[in-house]
Amino acid sequence: MSNSLANSVADSLAALLPSAADADRPWLVWYAPGERVELTGRVLHMWQCKIAGLLMTEASSAAPAGPLVHLDLGVHWRTLTWCGGVWLVGGAAVFAAPDSVVDQVDISVAFAPEGLHADAEVQVLVPREPLARRWPGAxxxxxxxxxxxxxxHPDSFTAGPFNGAAAAIVQYPGQAPDVPVQVSRDALAADPAGPRTGPARGRGAGARNVGSRGPGARRNRPGGGPRGACGVARRPDRSTRLPRCRRRAHAGGRPAGGRRSAGAAVTPQ
Known part of the structure; x- marks a missing residue:
């Protein structure tokens, strides 16, 4: 089986994730006060493959169905890179409201030590800074x-295939009886912008998904991958006046329209 994600599986969710071939346009644009982060499909693919490699190496005792990975990253572009890595290994991303009691998870990932799940087999702290090469301090x-x-970890990862009925997201809403809600891989692939699960209902409540790349995106790139849309996300305290992400007029050009602002395109170092 090829190491290329685009050719490795027929999994409905994995097929929506970016591949190394998606290098000519942004897949995700993130806005926060004083910050603009743009990731092409190739860069996002590298992040998720490296994260998947870490998960496979560290989650040695995870169930065959894949690891449960608790993400306490709020609404942030790094949340999406970790979700992609989790889904490549067949796992589920676990999100929780601040007052929820989360069951056992295999891995816990957070921006701050107090956000880590105390009983997770593996704990990971992620710096917020877009160009950080390591955690600041000890x-x-x-x-x-x-x-x-x-x-x-390698820039490529051979994924799946996985059962479409397996959980992709587990959400603890923080309301009685606080029973976790699951979204399957097939359900998420069928409607990526569907039910409001994940970080938008937890610590990052109020986030706005301005645009997303899903089954409805125009498909005109050789190889069948979606083309012509990208995801735009912002922190809740960001102005609602956001640039539009339009379809490219031709392959290899910059997105038509839109406004450049302070920040940086992020590439793994």
Whole structure:
């Protein structure tokens, strides 16, 4: 089986994730005060493959169905890179409201030590800074660095195939009886912007999904991949006046329209 994600599986969810071939346009644009982060499909693919490699290496005791990965990253572009890595290994991303009691998880990933799940087999701290190469300062004992320990892993990953009925997202709503809600891989692939699960209902409540790339995106690239749309996300405290992400007029050009703002395109170092 090829190491290329685009050719490796027929899995409905994996087929929507970016591949190394998606290098000519942005897949995700993130806005926060004083910050603009743009990731092409190729860069996002590299991040998710490296994260998948870390998950496979560290989650040795995870169930055959895939690891449960608790993400306490709020509404942030790094959340999507970790979701992609989780889904490549067949796991489920676990999101929780602040007052939820989360069941056992295999891996916990957070921006701050207090956000880590105390009973997780593996704990990972991720720096917020877009160009950070490592966690700022000393890490707690046995906690991994969400950048420095990710970067050594390969830029490619052979995925699946996985059962479409398996959970892709597990959401703890934080309301009685606080029973976790699951979204399957097939359901998420069928409607990526569908039910409001994930970080938007937790610590990052109020986030706005301006645009997303899903089954309805125009498909005109050789090889069948979606083309002509990208995801735009912002922090809740960001102005609602956001640039539009339009379809390219021709392959290899910059997106038509839109406004450049302070920030940086992020590439794994």
């Amino acid at each position: 890490l707690p004992p046995l906690v991994l660095d969400g950048v420095a320990d990710v970067m050594p």
